Amino acid sequence: MRFLTGRRSKWAVLLVWAALAMSVASLARHANDVTDNNIAEFTPAAADSSKVRELLAKETSGQDMPAVVVYVRDSGITPADRARAEHDLPGVRPIPSADGRALLAVQPVNGADDGTAYDTLTAIRQRVGKDVPDGLKVAVTGPAAFYVDGADAFLDADLTLLLVTLAAVAVFLLLIYRSPVLWLLPLLAACLATGVSQGLVYLLVQGTGLVVTGMGLGILTALVFGAGTDYALLLIARYREELRAQGDRHLAMATALRATLPVLAASAATVLLGVCCLLVADMRSSASLAPVAAVGVVCAFAAMTTLLPALLLVFGRWIFWPLVPRIGSVAREGLWSRAGTLVSRRPRAVWAVTVLGLTALCAGLAGARIGIPGTEAYTSPPESIVGQRLLSDHFPGGMSAPIEVIAESGHAARIARTPGVARIVSATPYGDRTRFRVAPTDPPESERAEQTVLRLREIPGALVGGQSAQQLDTALAQQRDLRLVVPLALAVILVVLVLLLRSILAPLLLVATVVLSFGTALGAGWLIFDRILGLPALGFDAILLGFVFLVALGVDYNIFLVHRVREEVSRTGDHRRGVLSGLAHTGPVITGAGLVLAATFTALTVLPLVWAVEFGLIVAVGVLIDTFLVRSVLVPALLLDIGERVWWPSRPGGERARPRPARTLVR
Template identity: 45%
Template structure:
């Protein structure tokens, strides 16, 4: 289709007025968005990375955190310091540890209480005095033995540290580094020192997430730049979408900052990192689609304002529908029990809305202002004609059209076979050592500590109950298999043999016999809960690190059961409204679910047999589903809206081929960009993010290269006009279809001529 140079609409309005409006609109839009972007640097200050912010509010472990606030703040966390000598701890080592203990006590104002060892509970007052003042020669072998581990090779200290409200987890790496420096300065002559425990693990996590804003965004930008250069093969054009993408990320982070500060939106390091990747990737996708349609219309219209006007009218519905599908799908996460999952939904949905606004306002204005020359050296000229069926995807469509049923049946079978790999997916709460892609100091320390001390020390069970029932609850608790017997003596006057008591509530801590991040520990938690819940009227509850992990697993499983079907229904309704059909949405949704299953199956095999990951996080399947279905359906929307547009004019079967040829290149480019941006998550040493980046990248590539181009096209060709049932297009499809003289032997027309004679003009 081409349009005359004598279109009357442009001639009847003032070009000067239009240009003034365009420039003014651009200035205002960039100023407003820039003001939001200027707030992006504040996003880290409103992040809530406390453990309670990740948990479901009604979980038992969350309630324990709230009830124990009077006894211990949830801002406090222990670091476990271990000194180890393979030949056995000596009296000189005890003196060295005593000196380290004094330095650890005073190194930071956030150290809470006394730096102690669990072994101190078994010392007499005379032992304590000897330990505090005597030289090595005055410390008996018996006292050394009572201070050290059962094997006599290690001595342990516990440093309780308050995480400052203003600095948060960002200060942890420095604090742990200083602790390690103190420990190493006293670990000499064959004595080795280690700093582990929950505080050290949190410091390693903080270090890993510290680069999420900078390194991750730079990696994603690098991928985007390469893909834009390859897509446009222009030294200039790529700069415009890139500028809009960066502006989208900045503005989105500014908007999320305001929502977190004034609307109580929960943001953490994980959601902030995913926000940047998602907004950049999705925003560039929308830009690619609009630029491709604009380039096409520049061949049909002489004036670029008219070309852009027509491009927006044709492309904007698909872009908006795609963006809203992603937004609605992400908002479904708000129904999750997990606070971290529920917060991710509105955080990322807000980012997608910002990306849509930038790509539909700023991008068109910039393209019009800069003119055709930005496409150099492949400048689209008015009157140029691109032959139908030309290009890679035109040829692919022609081949698929020869045997569409054979193609879609074969493709479905292969993807179904890939889905079998999901049986290898080991989803659950990962042990601490399995959450990083490379070895971390805290993990090394914890492994050494576990060799010499009870594995659950430093991460005890926390139990609260009514004070009147303290004895009964303590008795029930100490009878649970997997819990170390409680110490019988204490020097703390606020503590009784059954725990701390205050305001009618009693608080216990008990040490697990197993490491806190193991299945054995989770089983012990369940037994402990059964035991204390059985004490009638005690209102007893069990929390702590192990209980938190168990509650996360159960809440995540419940979220999977609720949110996955909810998203499917939402996407189905959006597709039905967009395509005005029942059949097409069902088919398209089926292809995306099949693609998701194949991506997850292949990923499970790669995780286990290539990367040697121990498993996946409990929330991984849900996150993978949300991003793959919400983003994967985008490409079907891009394709099928164009197919429907062409089907109205030439019939469904030829419309499918034209739609594929017209959109194939840009959709493939968009998929490569999105896959590349998500693969940037692998730059962070966090297993969950590396796995999420891999599965989304793989799934997007399957969607764009196989599912959308081959499977959906083959299904559309085979199903024909029934794709639009029961809409008006289903009844009228092909009524105005005239065979293209350039394709007299069209395989689609030939194959269906007898089966569908009503399609002839």
């Protein structure tokens, strides 16, 4: 602690961070340049559809990500419209619809990972969208268009997301501290931590080949600001408390760090290990998020335990103006002190009613729709979705997105007879097998088209891919990831809590409240999505990531509260007094931290993807429930009702309290 809080060494800490800002954080502006939003990163690695896509890309030298251009005139396609289509895409023969009101043209696009597909598709859209005649509707859709629109969903919102996050954190810090200056220090530390984390991610991509998606960078920003601000609030609250006990601010900071560092380390370790559970996910986008989030957590922890203390020491006590902590002053009794007194009168009734209310909110999940169709994946439909809908109106269901079947040529008749298959569009020899392009009778995003995929997979040795197969495989992989990651994350969190609290019963109790909190957030979230926002369904991504981040970050508040309770019980030897004192000290911190964290994840709603909006709101709603009900009412009530047995097998009441340092002159 001496180095971090010394009168001279604090300047060395600031110099180290200045060097990091110039050398690493300066690279943050290049982070977006190395993101990979290729469709392969948002699909399961081991699925048949992924194997088919990789095989086709290899055999066709990447020229197998088609762009589909659709021309529609409600009064009927004219010769001029046909001539325009032939001019827009030279060498491509437009296909007329049976109703005579639409044309379809397919342009192969190089699907290599070097940005060629993005540039080519953008050029096609500019060409076909120029000087469109009145009455003619033109849209570019197909796999290439879906890929580009998915990439744009992150690129276009990146700056907006950062600005919204900054504004939200700044406003809440200003309200929490009621100081015109103090809020700037944790915000500055969070900004530097974000810059350093993005710079490190850039270096990791360059040096190790780590795959980072636009989704990963967006979540990294919210995570660093949210978790980092939580850590800052706890440290500053303890520092203010110590300033009331002694005059030397350097000793006060050393004492505050000594008391909070184990808590912050345990909190960071919980989030770190929680997000690392995503490494076992089959979905590459989820698995690739783990190292990115881990870097963010480490940077947030480092900034708030080294940079922030140094900044606070440099500016001295006046940084708290107008509420400067004076020696011997006593903090006024706050809301959570009074709340603790009320809870302590009838703790069993309080926790029973709270559990009943939270369980009732869980019931909001009844009848929830799970799995977002691809055509409804955006809050505002991009051109690829608009084009897909136009195709569905005028062409057979699977015309724009045939099912790809790679099988022995002798299976052609069986493929053609499979229920749900309209016809075999083409059959191309492929080594010792044949590539069949199959037009299904149903639209590619429909459940019936997925059933057709399953029936085709019953053919011995057949690999089935394409848009419908990819959607099916993605949904199955996401369900598997939920079944695998959720229990693993709970087990990891339980182990961390056992090690921190040196207890078995208390961690089990806290993990149970975590599960209840998530269920409540999901139930309340679905009511908001369905009844207020009119969203189509709950996304599997939103559920999985919502669970991992809400549980990992929500446990922070468990750790803040229960570790302080244990400290107070050890100091006073009185369990009831320790619980109430711990709540009084940490309640304001948890309230402020919850508001800031909820605000940072709510910022994710600026992304135009339905699952991202749901993810951000699930975490935000869950954090608020954690803040105002679970950690501040339910957990204290349970601790009071169970009594000292909650610490079994240890006995914190028997531990000797740490004496406070002697008061010194104000410095």
